[in-house]
Amino acid sequence: MAFLQLNALSKRYGAVDAVVATDLAVEKGEFVSLLGPSGCGKTTTLQMIAGFVDVSAGQILLDGRDITHAKPASRGLGVVFQSYALFPHMTVRDNIAFGLKMRKVPAAEIAAKVKTVLELVRLAPHADRYPRELSGGQRQRVALARALVIEPPVLLLDEPLSNLDANLREEMQFEIRRIQHAVGITTLMVTHDQAEALSISDRVVVMQAGRVTQIDVPYKLYEHPRTRFISDFVGKANLLAGDYDARGIPQVRHAAGDGELVLSLRPEKIQLVGASEGRLQGQVLDRYFFGSQWLYRIHTALGEITVVRSNDGSAPLGCGAAVGLDWQAELLRVLTADEVHP
């Protein structure tokens, strides 16, 4: 049995199904992300695990123990909130010591543990400050330290980075991953940011309309999205109509109209070649510069196609330029039609 296990976990609010029969098994030491758009039920799932939201049906098992209806205080989980949720009237040290004081740990031991965790999150010089005197990133570290110091079996992170600006967010992603590795703690993170989920998770759980639609390691999730929704939500995708050819290999259908298959082709998997070469002809509609990449919108007979090309120093294509598009057939992904409709 997995360390943290959800069995058919459900939550209904009146007539609304927030979470529908969700199964999930998280192994000890694993970092799992719940990824989905707002309202998909990922936060409700996390709150049920933390004990802040009552479970409508199903079961939560932690290390074999049924905690479905246990009080939050008796679960002993570490929770980090989107708003940081620090105690504004306490110093950093007192915030972190709070959980240990609740556990009636002797003062000397508290001091030692707080000191260790402050070093882990690199906040030792700020121990006697108040939360309002800290930056967003520092507050997030305090929240992390406060959750970790009680040595919880599982760490729950609720959109931990969404209040930080872009640069800091990336830095904190690495920081969270570093700390998680150092402590070896089982972690479940809720996020709506696919880049965040892909970069730091061992596995990603995609949720849509209260249901889990795919669970995979990040690379597999990106390369083999199951549904149209996932291929669009995780990274960018060109969706093309297609058919199986005589050998049973999926091919893009070049005539207009719906094909038998929906195919996904990632923008960076397409090569731009000379006009009248390649599999498909097009004309550059627009281009956008992202520093390390160029993004082209290209008009073709199959509709508009997005192509991403790394900025390798060569001259970019101008608007209106005729261009050929080519790709390797095995990079086409067949999407299944079992969509969830909210």
Add this chain to the structure above:
Amino acid sequence: MSRNGPLALGFHGLVVMFMMAPLVVVCLVAFTPENTLSLPTSGFSLRWFRAVFERADFIQAFYNSLILAFTAATLATLIAVPAALAISRYQFPGRNFFSALFLSPIIIPHLVLGVAMLRLFALMGVNGSFTWLMLAHVVIITPYVLRLVLAAAIGIDRSAEQAAESLGAGRFTLFRLVTLPMILPGVAGGWLLAFINSFDEVTLSIFVSSPATQTLPVRMYVYATESIDPMMAAVSALVIALTAAAMIVLDRVYGLDRVLVGKH
């Protein structure tokens, strides 16, 4: 922040003058050496202040008011804090009813409440009791505490409470160590506002106080109906000073903007 035009500034100036002028006059007259309320006055004297402190009935009334305001404000706070927490975070049957009930004394004239309570206390046979005078004050000052505590309770980050729970805090510990400190500015501000309102209250108190429980404002009112001399000005100046001091403390702990304008 938009700036006021000259016309608006002039109007504000007039309003402030209109409100402040009587207070300033009273305070000046309090220092007169004459036997009548006279302005301009012939000199500077503290004789009327000395006269106040020689009047045992005024001193007794002052203590009555002080004890009354202190106990009533404290009791009102003890009622308002749990009420505000319940109203701000739970949906329960009768929630809007309770919220309206707690706030309703603000819109009922004190005169009406005074007459009603006089009759009620007479029926109960508790006329002239300090306890019931105090409870009547609790009724009329609870709305002030409730409003401030409600604003504070709505404004706090609920996830901080969830964090405390997940860290192992029980209900009472959670309230004592996390919730109460976070709403404390609202609680302290509410207590002080209630204290000031109880201390200044005259309309209701006239009906439900007895000579033994007479409050300072009632004592002043009774005295003023008989004679007007500068001693009244001296008492008024003392009350103004006390209220102003309380207002300054209120501004420091909570911010008068937030109490009076509802700014956050």
